[in-house]
Amino acid sequence: MRRGFGLTLSKGTVPIYTNLWVYLYADESDKEKTEKIESLVDKYFEDITMSTQVLGEFFHVLTRKGLQEKEKARLIAFDLIANFTVLEVLQSSVKKAMDISMRYGYSYWDNRRKADNKESI
Numbered sequence: 001m002r003r004g005f006g007l008t009l010s011k012g013t014v015p016i017y018t019n020l021w022v023y024l025y026a027d028e029s030d031k032e033k034t035e036k037i038e039s040l041v042d043k044y045f046e047d048i049t050m051s052t053q054v055l056g057e058f059f060h061v062l063t064r065k066g067l068q069e070k071e072k073a074r075l076i077a078f079d080l081i082a083n084f085t086v087l088e089v090l091q092s093s094v095k096k097a098m099d100i101s102m103r104y105g106y107s108y109w110d111n112r113r114k115a116d117n118k119e120s121i
Contacts, residue, residue: 014049016054018054018061021050021054024037025062025068050087052087052088052089058073097114
């Protein structure tokens with residue numbers, strides 16, 4: 001196990017979540033932040049994973065906030081699919097995240113993303 005992006009990760013798995021992809025493809029106002037994310041993507045390129053949910057959230061945020069036209073956002077999402085491992089959201093992940101949230105009071109979404117990565121390994 002190793003630490004990265006604020007999570008304990010299984011070796012060979014580097015999940016990158018919606019907000020980082022949005023900063024990378026939409027937020028040109030903060031060059032330093034964009035460069036840091038580009039550096040992370042370059043460094044961990046072979047190990048990056050994302051869930052189908054992250055892809056949907058990414059498209060939704062880019063288009064709803066007017067950060068990209070729908071066709072451009074779709075092409076970017078397709079490029080992400082072609083280049084990185086995309087994990088499907090499993091029912092067992094959803095159930096596990098709900099249980100952890102109820103038991104410990106943690107955020108459902110954070111637990112769901114972690115469960116998605118563990119379920120798909």
